[in-house]
Amino acid sequence: MSFMSPAVRFQNVSRRFGSVRAVDNVSLDIEPGEFFALLGPSGSGKTTCLRLIAGFEQPDEGHIEIFGETADGVPPYRRNVNTVFQDYALFPHMTVGENVAYGLMIKGVGKAEREEKAKSALAMVKLAGYESRRTAQLSGGQRQRVALARALVNGPKVLLLDEPLGALDLKLREQMQEELKSLQTSLGITFVFVTHDQGEALSMANRVAIFNEGKIVQVGTPSDVYERPTSRFVADFVGSSNVLSPEFAATHGGRAAWTSLRPEKIQIAPQNALVPAACAHAKGIVTAISYQGAVTRITVATEKLALIATTPAGTDVRKGDSVSLIWPKSAMVAMGEGA
Amino acid sequence: MSFMSPAVRFQNVSRRFGSVRAVDNVSLDIEPGEFFALLGPSGSGKTTCLRLIAGFEQPDEGHIEIFGETADGVPPYRRNVNTVFQDYALFPHMTVGENVAYGLMIKGVGKAEREEKAKSALAMVKLAGYESRRTAQLSGGQRQRVALARALVNGPKVLLLDEPLGALDLKLREQMQEELKSLQTSLGITFVFVTHDQGEALSMANRVAIFNEGKIVQVGTPSDVYERPTSRFVADFVGSSNVLSPEFAATHGGRAAWTSLRPEKIQIAPQNALVPAACAHAKGIVTAISYQGAVTRITVATEKLALIATTPAGTDVRKGDSVSLIWPKSAMVAMGEGA
Amino acid sequence: VSGDPLKSVGEGEGQVDIVAWPGYIERGESDKNYDWVTDFEKETGCKVNVKTAATSDEMVTLMNQGGFDLVTASGDASLRLVAGKKVQPINIQLIPSWMKIDPRLQTAPWHTVDDVHYGVPYQWGPNVLAYNTNVFKEAPKSWSVVFEEQNLPDGKSNKGRVQAYDGPIYIADAALYLSKKKPELGIKNPYELNKEQYAAAIALLQAQRALIGRYWHDATVQVDDFKNEGVVASSSWPYQVNLLQADKKPIASTIPEEGATGWADTTMMHVDAKHPNCAYKWLEHSLNPKLQGDLASWFGSVPTVPSACKGNALLTDTGCETNGFGNFDKIWFWRTPTAKCEKESSCVPYSQWAKDYIAILGK
Amino acid sequence: MSSKANRSTPLGLRISAIAGLLFLHLPLALIFLYAFTTEEKSFEFPPPGLTTKWFGVAWSSRPDIWQPLYLSLQVAAIATVLALIFGTLAAAALSRARFFGRETISLLFVLPIALPGIITGIALRSAFDIMSIPFSVWTIILGHATFCIVVVYNNAVARFRRLNGNLVEASMDLGANSFQTFRHIILPQIGTALLAGGMLAFALSFDEVIVTTFTAGQQTTLPIWMLSELIRPRQRPVTNVVAVFVFIVTLLPILAAYYLTREGEHTGGSSK
Amino acid sequence: MTAAVAERQRGIGGAISDLFFARPQLVTFLLLTPPLLWIGVVYIGSLFALLLQSFYSLDDFSGLVVHEFTLATYEQLFEASNAQIILRTVTMAALVTVASAIIAFPIAYYAARYARGWTKALFYLAVMMPLWSSYLVKVYAWKLILAKEGIITWFANELHLRWLLDGILALPVVGGPSLSFSYIGTFLVFVYIWLPYMILPTQAALERVPANFIEASADLGADPRQTFRTVIFPLALPGIVAGSIFTFSLTLGDYIIPQIVGNSRLMIGQAVYTLQGTAGNIPLAAAFTVVPMLIMAIYLWMAKRMGAFNVL
Ligand SMILES: Nc1ncnc2c1ncn2[C@@H]1O[C@H](COP(=O)(O)OP(=O)(O)OP(=O)(O)O)[C@@H](O)[C@H]1O
């Protein structure tokens, strides 16, 4: 095992189901210790990717390496990789403690020792004392943490998490996000994380891969993908974005390319406000105002297209007002050709 | 029938399940034509409220009136109220068209007429031509719209929606939010809407009722509840908020009361920045930075308590920086006594 | 009024329901030549419904359940039926052929109680020893071939190759064998056993258990066992022997020197018979010499009407003799053992037989 | 449920499954074979010769088959209908409400299938005796329906449990009263479960010997007819012909029920 | 404009429906009463009537039932020969159940987890067809298979395996002069006849084991064997228990199979059947029926706790 090899390496991996290319010629390196997020619309191949890493699926083409060793033909139970399933997949016929100790029992760890380890794994996820509970008696958040402890107790080198927070409600989700993040930081394990919640991906991950139709369309840090989307798809999928046509961009100080402009970069000013040199502007009429608490979302119809701007709450524009939209030219991010 | 009577009136309504007070002495008026949202944590009684209006539950105490007429003892099938269920509850053995025409068939409307009406209801939710599909062949968003058409075709005076968008992914949810809102505006029907997504409640509703443990803790417009929470609970539950202790508030130019301060109202400035007269400030050290795309969330530990501020992405503070936090005194909202 | 004998035979009710031994009431379905039902039905308009029963116990059970008019009960069932008040006295005035019955049977104790007739004798016969002629070049002389472990003439042990009857009444066969084998027991009547005699019979049967692969319960099942299961000797009825011989199987029968138990069957009428007129018509018909002769030929039994022995094409004139007409006195006819008995001060009753036989089978 | 594609069947499993199925079916093949044997009374192996004449015999010269066949069909049909009604009622009641004693009652409802048939038979028989009820087709039906109810109940209860309660509420919400809801929503939803339960009930009744032995008087059902034919064969292949006939006639309904009930599972579960 | 709380035409159905809606317990009561009268009163009543008989006794002298309360019949029940019958039957039922489970499991497992599309339909048919074929004809087919001059012997001779067959038949207790006169034969036929009753619920239980439990187990390091032992089997157990309710109870009570294929040693079903005929010993017959009733009562209680009823 080389310390230089990536935790997970995909080399031109494809996986087909009938005519569906669930994963399509994906190459990807995930570095040791990364918190890596897979983001993409439903059906884009995220789960299939995780399953390929875990060994539940085998690539039809290409190769997967885990810490420099080939995973070809290696069954799941011989991979030092563990998974937290979306629906947790806790064994209903075992107690919480037995669930957590399961992997150790399979390895042949003695009863006393594995109970000890299960106990401390549960303590780590703040469920000390839950050992003898039935899994049916747990809330969603608690189950999620048991699933986490069950995976972590085996000391995996890579932990896979498939939308582990999807079933939780907002407050609980925020809390679990923090716990997960700090666990990952303290354990230094490589996390590969699937989510359909961009906020989650952006705030938790070191790097994010954006999937579309089985392909990776962009890999980068959260700010890379948010601020420098390389394609319309990414710009649109990650957060909300105004996508400017090449003509519009060109006439407003950008390049003649499809261009992304984030709503929060646009300021709303009175019709005749001064436009700083570094900024572009467009005039239009307010067509919709949507209160969102921290911000208000304002839709302005310009001559060419409708732009969305978000402003701090309390801006006193009204529907029908004629306004000027002003944004730094630097905020316009040109994207790949036909993207 | 009086045109002055509220669409739905709860008079001291309680509903208990065993020892659980699911709905606890709730009084509430929902006006005709309102888009009314119920917001609150899981188990706070939102669904029970809707079920009381629909007639699936009967109050243990108190009375419910619908458009001025008592609903006591009136079974669901005699109320001119329709529901869009969270899981849509489409009849799996019927086609889309049959589902939508069901209520009309029950009323005895002739085949030709009800097919006609079902057709136009489906057109209204942009599913023209889907009449003969099986419900299993629909995507989540399409199902949701069928459920909507099935309810609307009966011309209800009140439409109840129980987290209708909960199961949809973000992009689809945003799209459906807009469609729902514009439908409600154009039809003028009273919508009563349960959600656990505050953003949804704030952006869509005319008024919001915040539930906690079976009680309504605050009713008001979205900006009322967001900007003027009357209790710690509301401040904390709706969006994220810094809750300042009475002492802290008092020493920072507020009243000696529990006080809410929204993160987006706080500006991060260099240690020794000037503080405008109308503003309060506190010094502290940055302990966490969380990238969220449009904004970055920064946690600053002051002497007394940790405050969270959100700033536009790109602020160049770093973990460990000493900073000054500055906010308008007017942004501090004092809340009720022991709240 | 149920139970009172009919005073005269009137119009038939259209049917008569009979519980009978297999082979006792034939309508030509097995062999066209053997049919004594079709003509009766034509003449009287009484449709004959037959329910066959394999054992006396089954017959008693069926009669206890009710719903039948007649039953062809053997001696071990007949008195139980009388005691249980399941059958009614017969008005012999209404049966013109009564006088044709073999005098030895007219007042036989298994159907006559306190001089009241509870039935009409139907057929009788011995429980023969059936044997495989490939194994036994000569007929075995003693029942010992089925009771005692020994090598048969083909040099192989009889273990697993012999059968015994699956019914408590078979205890009498053991007693009969012991009455000759161990005269010191003083067994005078195999149906009247004191405790000691009874114990000896049980002991013999317990030892026999090791020889028996399976007890035979049903006549036609036994036919199968002789054909397919390698059975070479067993207590049996002439009926099975006839069937096997008809099938060209190397089977013959004999009455060994110890004598044999046998059956003498009586057609009895249920107390609640729903079709008494048809029943009386059948009772009269059952004594018809043609029927009696055909049946004797078919079943290998002896007619209760001696006149049937002459001029029957199926039976032939030697048939009655072959089937044991002359052996009447050597045959111990089945009877229900009761605690009160003639030859001994007190005897072991049938309920005890029944219980112990189950135990023997289960050993 | 995903990814079956790359999971090949372990050889040992495949072999034992196939061996198990052969064990189930070779004796059935024998039943077919001996419908063609030339023997009349008792069978030997290998059969001395083959003939198709028994099919003709059974059809034209064995009128004694029809009455028992008809009776068995009648009994099974009525018992199944009764079982459908009572089993569904019980399942509906026990799945819709929670009340004291509910668990005990649900245990009671499986008793007739969990206790050996001979106990059901004797118990009913002694009850008929005590109450002086004469034996008739109805006593047979009563006996059969008693255990058929359980079969339907089991199927229905499982489906009710999976029935999305919201569908009923959605129907009422759309103006349908209890009866309309039952007819338009509940019945179609549990229909396939009832079909499956009804078929199994019919099969069990049609083939039941033991309970029938105790609850029948003079009537001969098809199994009783078969029993006497087998013990005292007249034309033993005819029994096999009848068995083969029943086998073939039931093949299609079973297959149809399979696909219908599968569809039911599918749509029943897709509402989430 | 229609009223918000609409006054639609009611009709008789509507009126009753309103009543039902207001009184949900009434509906439960109405639904439950007819089946409960049948099963809870008629059937259970009959069982009690039968149970009552076991506390009477048979007068040996007259052969008539004495209608006086006594435990004498139960004393008889535990006499050696009767106790033997009980022991023999329970042992047979247990062995048949275990064997059925062992044979059924691979079939059920294959059908549940590997068969797809038409193979799945084929498996279903393959299990249902024997269930729909006449029980009696199947038993008689076995007689032909097992007979001394039967199919197994024929093949044993053809394949020169006669020594093996003779060796098996020479086994103490279970052997005999021929397979059809031995416990082995009885056992085989029982297993054969009840097997589908074991396969169906086992398959139902296996089909309910979510695929991702198996993946989760593999993920945690368990090889297929360990996964089977620690996850699949425990979760399929309720199905096996449900199936065993059938195999066990049907074996306890059957009197036809051991009579056709067996060695004349009685089983409970035969004892009950003969006793209630022979000398009309209804009390002892009734006492015998108490044995399966008790066994099944305990069995059901345990099965219920294991959740076996969900797959019955
Ligand atoms: N076992 C399978 N058999 C057939 N098709 C499959 C299978 N597994 C996945 N697919 C298909 O492969 C594609 C990718 O599926 P995958 O589950 O990886 O998507 P995903 O990105 O995880 O989506 P989601 O966000 O909805 O979970 C989809 O079109 C899916 O239908």
Ligand SMILES: Nc1ncnc2c1ncn2[C@@H]1O[C@H](COP(=O)(O)OP(=O)(O)OP(=O)(O)O)[C@@H](O)[C@H]1O
């Ligand atoms: N039928 C019922 N039986 C018993 N308790 C119930 C029932 N329905 C609701 N409850 C209880 O009443 C309380 C309120 O439930 P309700 O469903 O109204 O909450 P909710 O606000 O809709 O929650 P969620 O956001 O999770 O849907 C909860 O404690 C719940 O457990």
Ligand SMILES: NCCCCNCCCN
């Ligand atoms: N297929 C014949 C098996 C008989 C099963 N009968 C079940 C009834 C249990 N009381």
Ligand SMILES: [Mg+2]
């Ligand atoms: Mg996925």
Ligand SMILES: [Mg+2]
């Ligand atoms: Mg709710």
